Amino acid sequence: MEISATNFKPHVPIIEADSIVIRFSGDSGDGMQLTGNQFTDTAAYLGNDLSTFPEFPAEIRAPIGTTAGVSGFQVHFGSREIFTPGDEYDVLVAMNSAALKVDLPRLKKGGIIITNTAGFDKKNLSLAGYPDGVNPLENGSLDEYTVHKIDVTKFTKECLAGTGLGMKEIERSKNMFVLGLLFWMFDEPMDYTVTFINEKFAKKPEIAEANIKTLKAGWNFGDHTEIFTTRFKVSAAKLPKGVYRNISGNQATAIGLVAASELSGLPLFLGSYPITPASDVLHELSKYKANNVKTFQAEDEIAAICAAIGASYAGGLGVTTTSGPGMSLKTEAIGLATILEIPLIIINIQRGGPSTGLPTKTEQSDLMQAMYGRHGEGPLPVIAASSPADCFNTVLEAARIAIEHMTPVICLTDGYIANGTEPWRFPSADQLSPIKATFVTEPNGPDGTFLPYKRDEKLVRPMVKPGTKGLMHRIGGLEKGNETGNVSYDAVNHEKMTHLRAAKIEKIADFIPLIKPDSGKETGKLAVLGWGSTSGAIKTAVRELIEAGHDVAHVHLHHINPFPKNLGELLSGYDKVLIPEMNCGQLIQLIRAKYLIPAIGFNKVQGLPFTTIELKNKILELLK
């Protein structure tokens, strides 16, 4: 479109909003993840608090234009604290018919739709499964929304005509047009994205120039046409002072591991086999090879954990990362590490199951597997991360327990927080507590003998590096005699060793913090007890209800085995305990069994996180 004086509209009012949710939605190849990330980064630099939720199909390139191929990126940014990517969106960017079809249901009534009309031609409508002759943009079905119909493809082509770029490259720039338009709509500068484009295409200046040109065209389109009557402004949030970065859960997991290695002085060894949504941890860690990090892409899940066991045995910090199905394959080796009593970090980035299940969707359904998924009696520490940035703390805690208590530790995150991002007021290295790795070099038994299973007051056995003179000994998966570690089939000894191993894990409770409510009082009508990635939604729901005068509290578990020592006592102070989980009720069974309280479950297994509305309604129902 030619911009002329006749359609120039100089003054569009800007409305202050305290938070906004935008959903970028398009075909897998439309660059929606990149667009969303760029918008997010800019909002972050402007001081908004935020939370993101990328959602993509399991297929890398599903058939173009179909609902199976829709890739979405949701960002919730605000001038107040933000803990979730938002239940519903204020703005939906739909690059084609399929995107509108998939994502319209969660657009707020009266919300804004920005569409690329080129994605609503006969072919696209048919691919998206609309009946012949039905175009949602034309049939009045969107009357309750504000719809902006823009032929983004055409404008991009016009904008880049004569640049010498091929049609494919020109088409690929259309996401920049939308991004520029949104920057205008939310009164955000383009500088960060311009810098990003220049860096990304440093070797292809013509592509960089085309993208920047399109980005600016999008901004100017908003500024110079009459179709937009409102702009929005989301002021900076009042966040604690400090330096922030944006971080995803998988990034936080990876750098948490690097930090654990540095804080313990143990070289890090990651044994991993590619699996969604865990692979990014392997990718990220592979960048830190100069930091005493060895990454090993094993031939399978079993080899990945076994190599990590070998690394820990040799004196390193062995780690394996995976997701549900991989966790199942590792189970026997976890049992070995349990009876060997060696440090090992096992990170399960949960996804929808069983079997291949929903690889790109989130779920919390592996808790029972973490707790009991081994043959024999083999309790292990289980801890869970509650948000993207919390993955960092969780991994450090896993390393501390693994090394200082000589045990494998299962660390649970999930697809939602693994891919989601949030601003993180990161610590400086000197704020992190050291992790004490002690290697024994002297005999500990009578007559200069070495007893590999002689325990200290924490019931922890000594750690010896192969290569240590005079302390040669053999360990293995067979039951061992108390203290000596020699093979023993003695019945009473087996029972004793079983109890000793369990008591060692139970004793970790002496070394973890007591639990207190995240929000609300320590006694009252209702406590919402959560674990893992439900934290953001529960936090938002409970805080809003407390503000509205309701008697409700939020208690969030990080340590699931052993539980914090005062958990039972704390929970007994509430009339009711509600446990929301993205599974059919797993934590609730542990809580009921251990504390004999009639906890109430609230469960969702749709591959999607809880919305705050869902939680609020459930809480209100129980408060009646």
Place this chain on the structure above:
Amino acid sequence: MSTIAEQEALPKLTAKDFASNQEVKWCPGCGDYSILKQVQTVFPDFGVPKENIVFISGIGCAARFTYYMDTYGMHSIHGRAAAIASGVKATNPDLSVWIVSGDGDALSIGGNHFIHLMRKNFDVNYLVFNNQIYGLTKGQYSPTSEKGKVAKSTPYGSIEEPFNPSEIALGAKSTFVARSLDRDPKHMQMVLKRANDHKGTSFVEIYQNCPVFNDGTFFAFSEKETKKEQAIFLEHGKPLVFGQNDDKGIKFEGHVPVIVDIKESGISLDDLWIHDEHDKTKANIIARFFDNTFNGEHFPRPFGVIYSEDRSTYEVAMADQIAAITAKKGKTPLDKILSGDKTWTIL
């Protein structure tokens, strides 16, 4: 780790020094006893301090080996010793790592780790005690049992082709493939030394008699009545000669091997197939002196070093890559890793 000076100051170890205080509990007459004895006999010659030696084993009769060596050791889980050993070697390349496995452990449940270890070529030694039977589970056929094997789970005979371990190893890009047998101590000691000297994964298949479930399976290759006709002992640079009176030779005719009567044919020894353990094409053919026949002829089973190749090991390649990255980028300070590239400040 001991320094060289310390090692030199110590008196040379003996076989006894490598025996742990644990009672050896294999069945009477088991071939494993001989293997344990040969290992304990040759280890002092390697000059590696005991504390720098690690044995990793899986599950099975052979896997108990670890408990009987006074070194560091881990008796792990079924089939996974190779994967565990990879992590050990990657973390501490200074350790001398020995994997002990059986035919079921290495080639059935651990088959995937077996081939990938060969390909990756960590500098470890992989001893597979092949007795062509499952012993510890009391007598089922194994992946190396001959077709038709009558065993506990195959009362009417097995219907499967057996693996030829040397062929698998070569196919998996092994850099060292050898075969020996329990009843030939001197030969086994020679092969163990060669394995120890080799830089890379040394695969040593050791034919081992199971007197309880598969007695006499390899006697054709070890007993003097048949040994000379049924076995051929390879030496690098030497012609392929076998037979009761060293009267038979193997030579190439076109691209297939043939057996010739040395006297009758009048062939010079120089014109026979000269064993070149670095020649993979020839190694592939020698490895097939197994159940494959060439022009209908039955060939003697080869023992000794079938193949050896000098190739960079995984742990060295890993160290080189890390050194190159470190030299180029330097170690990133933890604070820089924590902050990432893009930050903003809230005042």
